[in-house]
Amino acid sequence: DAGVTQSPTHLIKTRGQHVTLRCSPISGHKSVSWYQQVLGQGPQFIFQYYEKEERGRGNFPDRFSARQFPNYSSELNVNALLLGDSALYLCASSWGQGALRSYEQYFGPGTRLTVT
Amino acid sequence: SQKIEQNSEALNIQEGKTATLTCNYTNYSPAYLQWYRQDPGRGPVFLLLIRENEKEKRKERLKVTFDTTLKQSLFHITASQPADSATYLCALSGANNLFFGTGTRLTVIP
Numbered sequence: 001d002a003g004v005t006q007s008p009t010h011l012i013k014t015r016g017q018h019v020t021l022r023c024s025p026i027s028g029h030k031s032v033s034w035y036q037q038v039l040g041q042g043p044q045f046i047f048q049y050y051e052k053e054e055r056g057r058g059n060f061p062d063r064f065s066a067r068q069f070p071n072y073s074s075e076l077n078v079n080a081l082l083l084g085d086s087a088l089y090l091c092a093s094s095w096g097q098g099a100l101r102s103y104e105q106y107f108g109p110g111t112r113l114t115v116t
Numbered sequence: 117s118q119k120i121e122q123n124s125e126a127l128n129i130q131e132g133k134t135a136t137l138t139c140n141y142t143n144y145s146p147a148y149l150q151w152y153r154q155d156p157g158r159g160p161v162f163l164l165l166i167r168e169n170e171k172e173k174r175k176e177r178l179k180v181t182f183d184t185t186l187k188q189s190l191f192h193i194t195a196s197q198p199a200d201s202a203t204y205l206c207a208l209s210g211a212n213n214l215f216f217g218t219g220t221r222l223t224v225i226p
Binding site: 004033035040041042043044045048055056058088090092104105106107108109110112 | 214218
């Protein structure tokens with residue numbers, strides 16, 4: 001079975017540009033979460049989607065947005081990129097019903113975003 | 117807000133010994149605590165989950181304890197091997213997300 005997949009693997013953007021990152025969850029998983037991981041830190045929660053609805057949002061500015069499609073895949077969008085947005089962006093899926101507290105997360109390999 | 121501290125940034129240990137990693141947290145009472153392994157440039161991989169009413173959980177060479185009074189979890193790897201070298205993250209369960217610590221980088225020396 002395929003795990004969580006993310007695309008692209010690497011991306012270089014310029015300040016002020018927009019970026020879209022994509023994620024496909026494990027088959028059967030309806031919950032997708034996005035995390036940002038800056039070098040040397042643990043992942044920080046950005047969004048959680050379940051059944052195409054936003055169920056949770058971390059402490060990130062409105063420049064960050066996401067959506068989930070009927071096939072449960074997801075996109076993370078970041079507008080007006082800043083140098084500080086450079087990070088590894090991780091997508092995780094689970095079969096938990098909205099509340100993540102009970103279920104482990106299955107992470108993708110991440111997208112390495114570099115903003116210059 | 118919740119704060120999660122993992123005992124050290126890096127831990128070096130001789131092959132065959134038991135590695136013990138510590139996770140302390142404040143300002144929170146999680147129902148579940150999880151441990152993940154992360155290799156460089158890869159996403160975290162789930163290892164173990166322990167519930168607040170469980171004192172200890174084991175999986176092969178891994179053991180996790182959870183003390184809700186001390187607000188602490190200990191993660192043990194027995195008979196450590198060089199292949200166990202990685203960063204280990206503890207994560208507390210939120211209502212709809214995970215709060216991660218900064219991780220401990222474990223190096224097992226042959």
